[in-house]
Amino acid sequence: MKFTRLVSKTLRADPPEAETAAHRLMLRGGLIYQVAAGVYAYLPLAWRSLRKIENIIREEMNAAGGQELMMPALQPLELWEQTNRRAAFGDNMFSLQDRRGRAMVLAPTHEEVITSIVRANVQSYRDLPVVLYQIQTKFRDELRPRAGLVRVREFTMKDAYSFHADDASLDESYQAMAQAYRNIYRRCGLPVLMAEADSGAIGGKDSHEFILPTSTGEDTVITCPGCGYTANAEKAAGRFPDLAPEPAQPLQAVKTPGIKTIAALAEFLSIPESRTLKAVLYTADDELVFATLRGDLEVNEVKLKNALHCRTLRLATDEELKAAGLVAGFASPIGITGVKRVGDPSITSGSSFVAGANQPDTHLRGASYPRDFQVDLLADIALAQPGHGCPRCDRVLESTRGVEVGHIFKLGTYFSETLGALHLDREGQQKPIIMGCYGIGVGRLLAAAIEQNHDDKGMVFPAPIAPYQVHLVGLNLSDAAVAQAAGQLYRDLWAAGIETLYDDRPDPTAGVKLNDADLLGMPVRLVVSPRNLRNGAVEVKGRREAAANMVPLDQVVSHLAARLAAEG
């Protein structure tokens, strides 16, 4: 590709709206063009890279036994009502009407359609297992798109779906997919963490997220430096620090004027936060829920939602609290009735907590479970935090920010049951097909790769996903000998199958061209200039290398072919 034909313009200055490095660099390098909030065009440089990522994914999916297919993005809403996922997605789903007034959606994902396809084509355990996958556009009307390609409303996603007669077969595919994912990330130059994840509203057993650690990430991963335990914040379990034993005390009221937060309470009474009880009120499917845990812990809403088996969960409003006779800031599990009470195990391991009194400006000392209060449900609802103990060993947990670049699930039989995708087993019994699903956001993977691989001058593409392998720079092209040599080298490189971007612009000075080469970040830079040419040589420099070396002009092509082959 000749630079003078390239549509992308590089920007000299950073675009002010871009917060993350990847977003900034993709705009500066002319990789993406924003069409609407969370809707981007992929310009030629980005598209070449995205195609390479897709092909890596394709190769690994095929190697893992996947068959590629294509499904419509436009789907009848009715299909989503059958699985109850219209409500689950809510306003996140783009919906529209066709000319006859039929309700349609732009699909956010494809479990419904793939299950319908398999229902029509699989009747027997003999037809199983199968793994199908697609790489295509999906739509989600996100509340807030952000960070360039990381959270967008129209995106390319690879989704694979597996179908099985039994759990052992699902396990096998799940492991194969997990390995395929590791291969994909390795080939894209991404050191990812595989984290245990919550399997979400649909249920199912295992689920793992693949997280690329980066300070600008949206997700939090909890890791253990000792045993390798890795889980996302929603899923992670932690052992909270135990309390020193304390003799039981009688329940006793204490005046706490205006003390409404745990921090203020602990300070006012000169006790650690872990000696208080925290009360958090939620509305779960229109029912008021009273959650209690130790004061130094936070509620993990995903765990709470799972424990309650509810569909929606949100903090209760002040009005709802008043209606239930509760006093905000002084709510207490002691003596409360008419509300569902959920307790975290942390409240059972100590005694003599300070709790609310359900009266203004008053708390109670000496509260002990179960002497002074009980709960309807005792379940782990605490957020694991750095400093807590690892649930698998005796070390202390750490936390890392990251971007989710893949997610695999054991779905189970939810879709096959709601859509009637059944098969006959060996005994002639009709059974729902067992499913798994495995997703990777392609554009997000590119953004993550750039976020992970850049320096202060620009992008540093990992070779397997670089738009071009070589960035050939001609300096001082008004010199006929330079123009001739560079042009010939460009043709020779392509003839040798080496993808080359040739900066053939006649006017920009050396500084402009070299800075653009650094910004765009192809793995190898070649410089043809009068100075180099006088020595019959071309300068060869890896993007990650500080120094260049000189290679005789007539050996450049073979030198590069060997070098690129060695780098894979």
Place this chain on the structure above:
RNA sequence: CGGGGCGUAGCGCAGCGGCUAGCGCGCCACGUUCGGGACGUGGAGGUCGGAGGUUCGAAUCCUCUCGCCCCGACCA
């Protein structure tokens, strides 16, 4: 949906009631330069997001509306 901010040339911005709407970058022409974002001269480029209103006169004031960015809740 809550909070904050912004829409003026391809990009970034200034102008916020009174000359023909301006600056930087970029772009075009000519010349000088030529290894880390050069310089000179001349030029092209604008429904001032949209609609309505106030006014002799609106980019500027008022109302409505559309879009975009950032923080939060939601999510791949």
